[in-house]
Each structure stands twice: as C-alpha cells, then as structure tokens.
Amino acid sequence: MQRKVKYWLIAILFITLATRLILAFTTPNFTYESYFHLKQVEEITATGLPLYEDPLSYGGRELIFLPGFHYFMAFFDIFLPLELAAKIIPNILLSLLVIIIFLISKKITNNNTAALLSAFITGFLPILFQTSSFTPESLFLPLVFLTIYAFIRIKEKKYLTIYIISFLALSLISSATILLLIGFGIYTLLSLLEGKKTSKSENELIIFSLFFFVWIQFLFYKNTFLTEGVSFIWQNVPKQIIQLYFPTLPVLQAIVLVSVIPFLAGIYVVYQSLFELKGQKAFLLISFAISTTLLTWFRLIQFRLSLAFFGLILAILFASFYKDLLAYLQKIRVTKINKYILPTMIIVFLLTMIFPAISTSLKQNTPTDEQIIAFQWLEENTIEKYGVVALLEEGHLITYYGKRKNLMDDQFHLIKNTEKRFQNLNSLFVTKFETQALGILEEYNIKYIILTPKAKAKYDIKKLGYYSGKCFDKIYDQETRIYLVECILGEI
Incomplete structure (x- = not known):
C-alpha cells in the first residue's frame, strides 16, 4: 500500500472514531436493549458464566442466547469500568469497518481512490450511527466482513485460517450469520447459471460452514425450537409488536440511512454484473445483497441489522461504480472533467451523509x-x-x-x-x-x-x-x- 493511501485511510479511520466517540459520550446512557447485554457481561465477569437462569426477567425464567459477544466484552470489563468499555469498544469495532471495507474494495477494483471512497462511505453510513448501542451487532458486522474478505482470498493459506476463526466466532455471536450461508448458496447458484465454476476449496468451505453453523444453533436453540415451533423463527415476538421488530420503513427513509449515492451506484453495479457478466467477486457481493433482501422480506432478521449489512455491501459496490465511471470517461475521451469528479463526490458525500449520521446518533432511543x-x-x-x-x-x-x-x-x-x-x-x-x-x-x-x-x-x-x-x-x-x-x- 502506498504511503499516501495509508495516511488517508488512517485519517478516515480516526475521524470516524473521533466523531463516533464524541457523539457516544454526548448521549449519557445506552439504548434500552443494551442493558440486557450489560447485565450478561457483568455476570460473566463475576462468575465466568452467562446468566441463563434469570430470577428477575418475567418474574424468573430460562434465557437462551449466543454468548460470544458477552465473553468478548467481559475481557475488557477486567481492565475498564464496564459502562466506559461499553461506550468505547463497540465504536472502535464499527470504526474498524473502514479498514475492512477498504481492503475488500481494493481487492475487487485494484483502485486505491475507489477503495478510499468506499471506506469514507462506511465511516459515515447513517444506519451505523447508533453510537450508544451496546449489542452483539457491533462485533458481528466487522467480523462478517472480515470473513467475506478472507473468503475472497481463500486460496492464500493465512486467509483460510482467518476465515475459519472468524466464522467460528460469528456462529457464537449471532444467528444472523445465516446471511453469509444463504449468500454463499445464491453465489453458487448464480455462478452455475452463468457458467462460472466455483472452486473446490470454496465449495468445501461453504459445506463446512453450513454444518458447523447448524450444529452450533442446534446446541443452543434445540429446546427453544421444540417449545415454540414455527414461532422460533420470529423469536416468539408477540404478534401485536412484530411490526416494530421487523418493520418496513418508507423507501425514502431506508435510502437515507444507507445514503442515496451508494444506493444508486449499487443499482448500476448490480445491473452491470448480472447482465454484462462481470467477475466472480462482484457476483459474491450481489449474492449477499440478495440474501439480505430475502431474509428481510420474510422477517427472519431484524430490519436495522439487515439495512446496515446492505449499506456496507453498497459501499463496496460503489468502488466498482467509481472505477467504471473513470473508465467510461476515458473511453469517450472526456478526461478534462476527471479532476473534478473526486472533489465533487466528496462534497456530495459530506452533504448527504454527515448530517443524517449525526442526526441518527442524536435521536437514539435512550432513557434520560x-x-x-x-x-x-x-x-x-x-x-x-x-x-x-x-x-x-x-x-x-x-x-x-x-x-x-x-x-x-x-x-x-x-x-x-x-x-x-x-x-x-x-x-x-x-x-x-x-x-x-x-x-x-x-x-x-x-x-x-x-x-x-x-x-x-x-x-x-x-x-x-x-x-x-x-x-x-x-x-x-x-x-x-x-x-x-x-x-x-x-x-x-
């Protein structure tokens, strides 16, 4: 990586982190759902085990959840006051997405400027600015995109190790890991339909991932499935409020949360990839976008998480759009405006992303x-x-x-x-x-x-x-x- 590119990437990372931390500490408390996770981290720190038999919730009951995130945060609870760690660590984790998305975008486009733009979009994606939220999603999202990056480079031995470790961790953090597996399935299907053969190592890894994920979910949730039946899929949420957990936001509001420019660019790249036969890597990303859409449509994952995942996919696809735009201008010999494209895009991003991101953070649902x-x-x-x-x-x-x-x-x-x-x-x-x-x-x-x-x-x-x-x-x-x-x- 060129030194200048490295400096720009570090600058984006630190500006993102500084903005997130300022907003996080501007809001003194946490979102309402965060207090369940704070309680579990405290229990692990005190006893070494999560609180699966809770004498207070619902007057006393058994709890079922994946404890990976809580063990991870319990490590930091040893060195820092928990409420301080709960403000800092999740925001650091989500800021690291800047680097991960840069690496994926660079691998796909081999264009540093395009990858830096994707990193900038990631840093100020409005949907990610729940800066006072202490939930497993803050660890899940960086890990899931690290897993995708490792899968793209799976032929290199060290990335195979990274993939296995990150996927094992994901399976213990969130059931939303099924996003990856369905995405892999769609990727395999699209590749077959377009006559693009997937490698043997990819197929073996997908099969291994599927069996391991199903095994982990069975270990934790078998009693839940037997007790709740089909309601297990929708987390046994009362019918009166299922719309709150799996809402359908107005299209315009959803576009604002993922940013309008990456959304429009993503539509272009999807069209190009599906109908003009681009590379396997673009197929993989589009497969994840499709899997997210399907799971959201059937209300199998919560809407905010699916929108965050979708927004990050769009950020990566924007790098392909930017590269194609420069190539098109070169092709039609309109090179004089090239020098204006980058500053124009930066200005547009600042206008369409910074205010919605800050507004999202300031409007978080927290107790006074x-x-x-x-x-x-x-x-x-x-x-x-x-x-x-x-x-x-x-x-x-x-x-x-x-x-x-x-x-x-x-x-x-x-x-x-x-x-x-x-x-x-x-x-x-x-x-x-x-x-x-x-x-x-x-x-x-x-x-x-x-x-x-x-x-x-x-x-x-x-x-x-x-x-x-x-x-x-x-x-x-x-x-x-x-x-x-x-x-x-x-x-x-």
Missing part, C-alpha cells in the same frame, strides 16, 4: 438521567419479592438498575403466552377500571407501577386512569412516577 435515577431508586425502596411493571422496552431497566422482577422485556424466547402478557401490560396503562388493573397485577404478583415520560407520551396520558388514593399510593413523584399497589382485588 431522571429515568435512570427512578429505576435505581427501586432497589433500596421496594420489597424484593414483588414485581414491577413498566413499558416493554423499560423491562431491562427494572432488572439492571432496580434489581427487581419485571412483567416483560424484549427477550421473548421460551415465554408462554407473550401476546396475553403484552395485552395485559398495555391494559395497565390504558384501562380506566381499577378492578381490571388489580386483577392483572395480582395475577403476576406485581406491587409497583412505573409511569415514565416515555410511557405518558406513548399512551397519551398524564396519569393512570384508575389511580385513586385508596388502592394506589404515589411513592415516587418526579417526572417519573412510581405507584405502590395497596389493595387486593377480593378486598374491594
């Missing part, structure tokens, strides 16, 4: 400091044996900060009647009937209700419709309110 204080208050001021009810997304705050049992959170696997629970949870915030509320609270052994500003906004209420001084005592009265249940249904 006041809400955190209210949930922390639970631990010292409530009776341990009784449950607490809050919004579904606030369930992890009850268990992480309050150390109390919740009614629901977003870990749905192995939970029976999730639809009924969710309906009852909603009823506790919208019903005007005291007897209905007391019946639900008694059924789940709940004595405390938390009404946060987020809950007030969601249900468009200022207070609980059935609140009365007789059966409910307001024991915490700030922006967030906490109520103590003082009646039993049979005594009214």
